[in-house]
Amino acid sequence: MLSLRHIGILLNGQPLIRPFSLDVAPGETVTLMGPSGSGKSSLLAYIGGDLPAAMEGQGEILLNLKPLNALPPEKRGIGRIFQDDYLFPHMTVGENLLFALADGPRAERMIRMEQALKVCGLEGFAARPPHSLSGGQRARVALMRALLAEPAVMLLDEPFSKLDCPLRAAMRSFTFEHIGSRKIPAILVTHDREDASPGGRVFAIQDDGTLRHA
Numbered sequence: 001m002l003s004l005r006h007i008g009i010l011l012n013g014q015p016l017i018r019p020f021s022l023d024v025a026p027g028e029t030v031t032l033m034g035p036s037g038s039g040k041s042s043l044l045a046y047i048g049g050d051l052p053a054a055m056e057g058q059g060e061i062l063l064n065l066k067p068l069n070a071l072p073p074e075k076r077g078i079g080r081i082f083q084d085d086y087l088f089p090h091m092t093v094g095e096n097l098l099f100a101l102a103d104g105p106r107a108e109r110m111i112r113m114e115q116a117l118k119v120c121g122l123e124g125f126a127a128r129p130p131h132s133l134s135g136g137q138r139a140r141v142a143l144m145r146a147l148l149a150e151p152a153v154m155l156l157d158e159p160f161s162k163l164d165c166p167l168r169a170a171m172r173s174f175t176f177e178h179i180g181s182r183k184i185p186a187i188l189v190t191h192d193r194e195d196a197s198p199g200g201r202v203f204a205i206q207d208d209g210t211l212r213h214a
Contacts, residue, residue, distance in 0.1 A: 001025055002047075002153050002185040007059035008209075009039045009046060017043055018209040019059060026183035029156075029176055029197035033190060033214055034205035040189035044155045047187070048080060049073035063152055079151030079184075081159040081175075085142035087130040093117070093141055094126030100148035116144045120174070136167040143175055147182065154179055154186040160195050168195070 001023055008019035016039035024030050034040050046057035050073050061068040068076050087096050094113055101109040117123050120140040130138060139159070146154065159175065160168045176197045179186045188195065193214070196202050204214035 001064060002187075003060075003062040003065070004047070005060040005062065007043070007046070007057070007061070009042050009051075010056040010058065011039075011042075011054065013056075015209045016055070017205060017211070020211045021059075022203075024153075024185035024187060026185055027180045029154075029179055029186040029188050029200050031188045031190060031196035031200055031202040032205065032211075033193065033196075033202060035191055038205040039209070040205065041157050044080070044157055044187065044189060047153075048078050048155055049076055077152035079146035079149060079154045081143060081146055081154065081156045083158045083161050085130075085138040087138060087142060087145075089130055091130075092126060093122065093128045093130060093133065096130065096141060097126075097145050097148055100145045112148065116148055119178075120144050135163055136171060139163065139167075139171050140174060143171075143178065147178060151184060154184050156186060156188040158190050158195075159188075161190070161192070172197075 004022045006019045006021055008015060009017040022030065032040055032043065042051060042055055045051045047061055049071065051057050063077065088099065091099065097113045097116055098109055101112055113126065117125055122137060122140065133141065160171055163171055172195060188197065190196070193202070202214040203211045206212055
């Protein structure tokens with residue numbers, strides 16, 4: 001379980017997001033809505049451990065009751081998905097996935113990579129360069145790369161915003177299905193209510209920086 005205790009974000013000493021507390025259960029995706037500049041992405045950056053220096057985070061972040069605040073980003077066990085897929089252009093699709101599988105014998109890693117491609121409907125795409133894929137295919141590879149790293153938490157920063165409507169619906173279903181089946185607590189930030197996980201809790205950042213059920 002991901003637990004946020006009295007979490008707030010300050011910009012130049014002024015509250016951007018006022019302190020709130022929230023528990024996110026394994027397999028649950030909580031959606032946080034707000035317009036550009038409301039602090040959504042900054043909140044994810046604070047949880048992930050890479051909040052810009054101009055901002056200040058407040059409050060405690062716990063994963064299964066273990067405090068994360070003092071840990072560097074790479075030690076927090078947090079997976080991130082952004083608007084852009086950030087696939088490595090100099091690597092093939094398969095190499096991008098193998099990047100998340102740093103440990104273990106190569107033969108075992110290759111098997112897991114091929115299995116991941118099959119799961120996301122891209123069997124046989126291992127040797128393809130990322131630029132040869134469609135937007136939806138790239139998004140699926142980015143999600144699978146994040147999941148192969150076996151994150152304890154997933155943070156989703158407007159991951160569907162650059163996809164067209166049919167693709168958005170498909171990627172939403174794909175993403176929530178895989179997060180749920182792996183029992184990963186997740187936070188999604190978006191400005192579009194349709195991106196929220198079906199049946200999941202949704203909060204909106206108000207003009208005064210407080211969070212309210214939406």
